[in-house]
Amino acid sequence: MADDNLTAAAIFQWVSSSRARLLIDDDDDTAVVGHMIHEEEARRREGGRRGSVPGHIVIDREHGSGHARIMADYFVENPVYTDAQFRRRYLSFFVLVVRRGKRFVC
Amino acid sequence: MRRALFLRIMESVTARDPWFSCRPDATGKMGLSPFQKCIAPLRILAYGVPADAVDEYVRIAESTSLEALNRFCAAVIELFEEQYLRAPTATDVAALLAFNSTRGFPGMLGSIDCMHWEWKNCPTAWKGMFTGRGKQASMVLEAVASHDLWIWHAYFGMPGSNNDINVLHRSPLFRRQIRDEAPPVHFTVNGNTYNMGYYLADGIYPDWPAFLKTVRHPMTNKDCRFAQVQEGARKDIERAFGVLQVRWGIIRGPAYGWDRYRLKNIMMACIILHNMIIDDERGENLPYVYDSNGPPVQPFRSGTREQTDFIAAHHRLRDRDTAHKLKRDHIEHIWSLFGSS
Numbered sequence: 452m453a454d455d456n457l458t459a460a461a462i463f464q465w466v467s468s469s470r471a472r473l474l475i476d477d478d479d480d481t482a483v484v485g486h487m488i489h490e491e492e493a494r495r496r497e498g499g500r501r502g503s504v505p506g507h508i509v510i511d512r513e514h515g516s517g518h519a520r521i522m523a524d525y526f527v528e529n530p531v532y533t534d535a536q537f538r539r540r541y542l543s544f545f546v547l548v549v550r551r552g553k554r555f556v557c
Numbered sequence: 558m559r560r561a562l563f564l565r566i567m568e569s570v571t572a573r574d575p576w577f578s579c580r581p582d583a584t585g586k587m588g589l590s591p592f593q594k595c596i597a598p599l600r601i602l603a604y605g606v607p608a609d610a611v612d613e614y615v616r617i618a619e620s621t622s623l624e625a626l627n628r629f630c631a632a633v634i635e636l637f638e639e640q641y642l643r644a645p646t647a648t649d650v651a652a653l654l655a656f657n658s659t660r661g662f663p664g665m666l667g668s669i670d671c672m673h674w675e676w677k678n679c680p681t682a683w684k685g686m687f688t689g690r691g692k693q694a695s696m697v698l699e700a701v702a703s704h705d706l707w708i709w710h711a712y713f714g715m716p717g718s719n720n721d722i723n724v725l726h727r728s729p730l731f732r733r734q735i736r737d738e739a740p741p742v743h744f745t746v747n748g749n750t751y752n753m754g755y756y757l758a759d760g761i762y763p764d765w766p767a768f769l770k771t772v773r774h775p776m777t778n779k780d781c782r783f784a785q786v787q788e789g790a791r792k793d794i795e796r797a798f799g800v801l802q803v804r805w806g807i808i809r810g811p812a813y814g815w816d817r818y819r820l821k822n823i824m825m826a827c828i829i830l831h832n833m834i835i836d837d838e839r840g841e842n843l844p845y846v847y848d849s850n851g852p853p854v855q856p857f858r859s860g861t862r863e864q865t866d867f868i869a870a871h872h873r874l875r876d877r878d879t880a881h882k883l884k885r886d887h888i889e890h891i892w893s894l895f896g897s898s
Binding site: 520526534 | 616
């Protein structure tokens with residue numbers, strides 16, 4: 452999986468490392484790697500799936516904990532908050548009382 | 558919104574748009590759950606908070622919660638507009654007329670008015686077009702509401718420099734009526750029969766038989782009583798706007814979006830959810846229920862209409878004489894009903 456995810460930057464780094472220089476002493480190989488980098492960049496410009504973006508910070512905000520908290524608060528057998536609290540917090544601040552032909556209290 | 562209604566919306570939205578389901582990414586790590594992707598947009602709508610503010614509780618990043626908001630609104634509109642923002646069917650019209658006749662307005666289909674939603678991030682090039690009421694750019698919502706705050710018609714997105722008349726002329730409110738596709742309305746008031754329902758409106762609306770306006774400077778007792786009752790009943794729409802704004806923090810404050818069509822989606826989704834909540838929490842002992850509203854309206858006339866019919870319908874809608882007669886009849890009617898009290 453790691454090999455699949457080699458980015459252009461990683462390939463370039465690999466080429467420029469001293470170990471790589473020992474392995475690649477041929478102009479042809481350098482040209483091949485240059486071509487690979489070129490293709491990789493072209494693929495990125497086209498859009499679609501592009502993998503990780505160098506320079507973006509990645510925050511591990513533990514998605515699962517958000518889900519677990521919502522479930523524990525409202526949607527499990529014995530939730531933290533009551534039905535009335537859920538109802539109030541999600542958009543129903545009004546109870547409408549309508550008596551036919553009479554006054555309407557909101 | 559009760560828990561059961563939330564779960565129903567969440568399931569429908571997830572079935573409609575697979576983006577909401579919990580999927581693994583390329584490395585096999587699981588993404589956000591449908592609960593997170595639905596709670597985040599609801600919190601943004603209900604509290605009017607920035608997309609970033611839901612990160613701490615829901616653990617959803619800013620850009621993801623914005624995407625969730627847009628997709629949620631689009632899915633709600635696609636799924637529920639047909640039922641919860643439908644034009645009144647024959648059953649609905651009958652129920653509305655039956656209720657409103659007890660208030661002294663036998664042909665009333667609701668109250669109409671406009672509301673502005675300020676647009677903070679309006680592009681500078683459009684500022685002139687969108688600024689008209691006050692100093693900030695805004696967009697106009699035209700709506701019709703009934704006594705139970707159900708919103709029957711909503712037309713949003715006209716630039717804020719338009720007044721209610723301009724918006725009315727662009728709005729599809731009377732489209733069905735002009736095409737003769739609306740359910741028929743017949744009522745008798747003060748001995749005269751009319752064939753067109755009307756909306757209670759305020760002073761700016763034109764003198765059409767489709768609007769019943771108040772008397773501007775009432776002098777006689779009859780006029781005073783009529784003005785009192787009409788203005789009291791027209792308040793339905795003002796209350797509906799009030800409840801809409803209390804319920805949805807995002808409408809209460811200025812709109813921060815950049816794209817006017819996304820803002821339109823947000824507004825329409827709020828209105829549809831508003832109607833869903835009303836429907837969900839309606840008491841058991843009420844005279845009518847909106848769920849079993851019968852089949853959608855079928856056109857009463859098939860085939861192409863003659864151009865002359867179309868023009869005649871236009872003229873009927875704008876007939877000032879009928880409008881004045883309607884108002885006079887209602888003044889008498891209201892006086893006979895409530896005059897003594």
